[in-house]
Amino acid sequence: MELAYLALVGAMLTIATPLVLAALGELICERAGLLNLGIEGTMYAGAFGGFLVAIESGSAWTGLVAALGIGLLAGLFVGMLAIGLGVNQHVAGIGTTLLLIACCDFINRLKYGAGSVPKVEKFQQLFADIPLASQYLLTYLTFLVIAPVVFVVLRSTGFGLRLRAVGENPEAADAAGVSVAATRYAAMAVGGMLMAAGGAFLTLAILGSFTLNITNGRGWVCIALVIFARWRVVAAVLGGLLFAFVDALQLQLVITPEFSGVPREVMIALPYVVVIGALALSGRNLTYPGAYLQPYRRS
Numbered sequence: 001m002e003l004a005y006l007a008l009v010g011a012m013l014t015i016a017t018p019l020v021l022a023a024l025g026e027l028i029c030e031r032a033g034l035l036n037l038g039i040e041g042t043m044y045a046g047a048f049g050g051f052l053v054a055i056e057s058g059s060a061w062t063g064l065v066a067a068l069g070i071g072l073l074a075g076l077f078v079g080m081l082a083i084g085l086g087v088n089q090h091v092a093g094i095g096t097t098l099l100l101i102a103c104c105d106f107i108n109r110l111k112y113g114a115g116s117v118p119k120v121e122k123f124q125q126l127f128a129d130i131p132l133a134s135q136y137l138l139t140y141l142t143f144l145v146i147a148p149v150v151f152v153v154l155r156s157t158g159f160g161l162r163l164r165a166v167g168e169n170p171e172a173a174d175a176a177g178v179s180v181a182a183t184r185y186a187a188m189a190v191g192g193m194l195m196a197a198g199g200a201f202l203t204l205a206i207l208g209s210f211t212l213n214i215t216n217g218r219g220w221v222c223i224a225l226v227i228f229a230r231w232r233v234v235a236a237v238l239g240g241l242l243f244a245f246v247d248a249l250q251l252q253l254v255i256t257p258e259f260s261g262v263p264r265e266v267m268i269a270l271p272y273v274v275v276i277g278a279l280a281l282s283g284r285n286l287t288y289p290g291a292y293l294q295p296y297r298r299s
Contacts, residue, residue, distance in 0.1 A: 006131040008248055014206065016244035017139045018043070018198035023222040023229075023236045024150050025194030029075075031154060031231055032187035033167040033291035034082060037093025039195050040219030041100030042074040046196025048104040051203040051210040052111075054120045060204045063120070064138075067200035068193045074100060075192020079185045086295050097219070105212060122208035136205045138197070143237070146194070151233040163187055168290035180296050195219070221272070224279050231289065242278065246271040 022043055029036040036042075046067040054063025074096065081092035108117070126140070127133040154160040162183050165173040170180045198218075203210050221243060229235030250267040 008245075008252060010132045010134055011248040011251070012241060012245045013135055013139055013143070014244075015247050016240045017136070017142050017205075018201040019218060019222060019225065019240040019243060020142055020147060020237050021198035021201065022195045022219060023225045023240055024147060024233065025071075025191035025198070026222050027191075027226045027229070027231055027233065027236055028150065028154070028163070028187050028194070029191040030226055030292065031167045031289060032163050032184045033170065033289055033294060033296075034079075034184055034188060035089045035093065035223075035293055036075070036078055036188065036191060036195075037090060037223070038074060038078040038096035038100070038192075039093075039222055040215055040217070041097030042071055042192050042195040043199030043202075043215045043219050044097075045070050045074060045100040045104055046199030047203045047214050048108065048199075048210055050196075050200030051120055052107075054204055055118060058121065060121060060123050063204050064197065064200050067196045067204075071192040071194070071196025071199075072189050073192075074196065075188040075190070076185065078192070079188035082295070083181055083184050083188075086297070089293055089295075108210065108212070117209050117211070119209050120204065122203075123205045136201075138201055138205060147233060147237050154233065159183075159186075164289075166291070170291050170294075170296040174296075174298060180298070195222075198222075217272075221275055224275050227286070228275070228279050228282050230282070230286065239275075239278070243271050243275050246274045 022039060025042075026036055026039050049070040050063035050067030052063075053066035054060050057063065078092050078096050081087040081096070082089045112118075123136045123138065125134050125136055127135070152160075154164065162173065162178045163186075165176070165178060166180050166183045173183075174180050199215060202214055207214070222240075225236055225239040225243065228239045247270075250270045253262070253267060
């Protein structure tokens with residue numbers, strides 16, 4: 001029984017990894033005052049691009065680097081639309097998501113047609129014989145390095161101060177000599193890389209292959225997690241763990257005889273219902289970043 005609990009927690013950490021990575025990327029963007037609805041498409045492109053490069057190169061790490069590059073470009077593209085051209089942020093983000101998903105699916109059909117998609121030599125788990133510690137290196141990096149670094153950067157560095165100032169009051173930040181556009185572009189670039197890394201984790205670690213609709217709405221869940229966390233890093237990580245725990249739990253319950261009569265669709269919907277409930281409970285009296293969704297034009 002103890003081993004089952006440890007396996008459940010271990011699965012939770014694995015499932016939470018792409019959610020936490022993408023949620024941190026979205027949090028960085030939103031702290032700069034930008035809503036990046038391109039997150040779903042960026043994760044999808046990171047998953048497909050990383051897989052494709054890994055297949056061609058024979059290295060999952062090369063695929064991950066390629067995914068980071070794709071995320072960088074995707075973030076800058078949304079930034080160009082929303083910051084440079086002043087396009088409505090909702091339109092820019094959703095349009096980017098639709099474009100990226102369509103391009104990935106088109107290339108996938110051109111390359112593999114209706115045949116089976118090959119398997120990639122995926123990342124290996126560390127400490128494979130220890131139930132709880134048996135995790136991918138990227139999982140360890142996410143929780144022990146990336147999340148703490150994002151927390152410290154946003155809270156205690158000059159860049160973090162400038163980013164938060166731009167998200168709260170871009171006019172005041174501009175008057176103080178901070179480049180609003182450059183800071184927001186940097187936030188979108190870093191955020192896009194984290195989102196794509198989350199997507200690449202799905203193909204290069206969890207599945208070892210690519211399937212259509214592989215992200216399955218995880219990008220939208222991450223947006224909800226950021227709002228649930230009230231734009232705080234620690235709360236965003238905990239929100240990702242909560243969703244992942246319920247997801248891992250429903251996977252365990254499916255194979256439990258006592259729950260064999262419960263429809264599969266109900267089990268699949270369970271983690272999303274929990275997120276919606278948590279968001280409804282925590283979403284009252286929210287204080288959004290001061291310049292949230294507000295374009296800035298230097299007068």
